[in-house]
Amino acid sequence: MKVVAAMSGGVDSAVAAARAVDAGHEVTGIHLALSRNPKSYRSGARGCCTIEDANDARRAADVIGIPFYVWDMSDRFHEDVVEDFMDTYAAGQTPNPCLRCNEKIKFAAVLDRALALGFDAVVTGHYARLESGPEGVELHRAVDRGKDQSYVLGVLDERQLRHSLFPLGDTPKSDVRREAAARGLLVADKPDSHDICFVADGDNAGWLREKLGDRAPNHGGDIVDEASGEVLGRHDGTYGFTIGQRRGLRLGRPAPDGKPRFVLDIEPVSGTVTVGPREHLAVARIRADRPRWCGAALPDGSRLEGPGVTVQLRAHGAEHRAVVSVSSVVEEAGRGRHETMEIDLIDPASGIAPGQAAVIYDGTRVVGSATITATDRAALV
Structure with a gap:
């Protein structure tokens, strides 16, 4: 098959591209430019949106021996992922931008462009498996449960799965790193990314404060005890909280029983954050x-x-x-x-x-x- 390999600049996508070549596919590497100004998202080797990551991906493609291009998806990414992230937090909810990126960018915008250019499939370094079932292709968990990424792929439909390849689904992560080193890929020891790629320094609350701080109705509100109704404090915006949060409440005094309080509810219109016991x-x-x-x-x-x-x-x-x-x-x-x-x-x-x-x-x-x-x-x- 003629396939595009989405290369983030990390070890997983590099090995996935190399395995696609080994499997006999005609592979072209692509890196997604998700910001017109990469420094506005993240610096350092922790994400997938930086100039350093693009250079790492290009070097890996050179070692593998495949063509390499950068596809500009910055406008689509900002609209479908970044704006969705802000809007969801503004509504008092907690989004998963990686899942939305898979749905809207990697397996929609990228796949649509690839198919229009005559490619047959998109290869990624996700840890998941594809199997043939009685009703067509099925998505399954990876063999390495500790690295399984089927959760963030759960938004893909059967058509998208038919045009996807996940070469790492049957391999433990430790073996992938050893394979990368054996292939001479310089990203073999590159750390994995764990934070949201477009939030600088991983400070979600600070980033949201900058973007949403003056957007009504998210500017300030009360922190209220569920049992007594007592106002325990004030906050700068509901975007700084998520259900189940314990740290960063800054209440100043413990609950009567001495146990910690947790965020139980977020009401974005009034700005009220309700806290109470873990149970x-x-x-x-x-x-x-x-x-x-x-x-x-x-x-x-x-x-x-x-x-x-x-x-x-x-x-x-x-x-x-x-x-x-x-x-x-x-x-x-x-x-x-x-x-x-x-x-x-x-x-x-x-x-x-x-x-x-x-x-x-x-x-x-x-x-x-x-x-x-x-x-x-x-x-x-």
């Missing part, structure tokens, strides 16, 4: 909106349950046994119908925030995902 974070039911299916869609009114059915609620979070129900609702103002999802957690989860993604699994297979809109607390024992 009030436990969630038993999740409501989510507009599912995306990684294969055949679950029909309206269907119910997915069984010993292998689980939901993952964070990129590196635990699996929770669950029962998933799908239904459709009529939108207001005659805008048609859309699907919704209810997830009953057999194992309650803590600190689940609207805006996050719920990714549904059946064993190792990714069924699909949806965006969390609301949660119901577990009953206190």
Whole structure:
């Protein structure tokens, strides 16, 4: 096949490109320019948006012996990922920009351009596996569970999966680094990126404060104790908080029982942040909106349950046994119908925030995902 290898400048994408060559594909390396001014996003070898990363990707392509180009996706990235990140926080929710980048950029804008140019697929260094199933290609967890990235790929549909290659899904990360060194790739020891690529120094709250500090209704509000209703303090904006947060509340005094308080609710219109005890974070039911299916869609009114059915609620979070129900609702103002999802957690989860993604699994297979809109607390024992 004729494929493009998305090369971030890290070790994983470099080895994935090299493996695609070994598999007999005609490979062209591409690096995504996600900012017209890379210094405005991140400096240093921690992200995927810098001049250093572009140079690392180019050097890796030279070693592998493949053509290399830079594709400017900065406008699309800013609109679909950065603006979405800001808008979601402004609404009192917690987004996952990496998941949105996969949905809107790497496997939509990039794939569409690649197919238009005559390529057959996009190769990435994600840790996930593709398998043939009875209804077509299926997305599965990686062999290395510690590096598994199927969660952030749970937004891909069956068409996108048919035009994707994940060569690292069957390999532990330690073996990938050794392979990179053996191939003479200078990125073999380059640290992994763990922060949001467009937030300088990993300071999410500071970045959001700069971007949203004066945007109503996010400028200031009360921090309120759930049990007593007492105002415990003030804050500069709801964007600085997420459900389950403990650190950085700056309340000045402990709870009456001496235990720490956690963020339980965020109300962006009034600016009220409600705090309370850890046990009030436990969630038993999740409501989510507009599912995306990684294969055949679950029909309206269907119910997915069984010993292998689980939901993952964070990129590196635990699996929770669950029962998933799908239904459709009529939108207001005659805008048609859309699907919704209810997830009953057999194992309650803590600190689940609207805006996050719920990714549904059946064993190792990714069924699909949806965006969390609301949660119901577990009953206190």
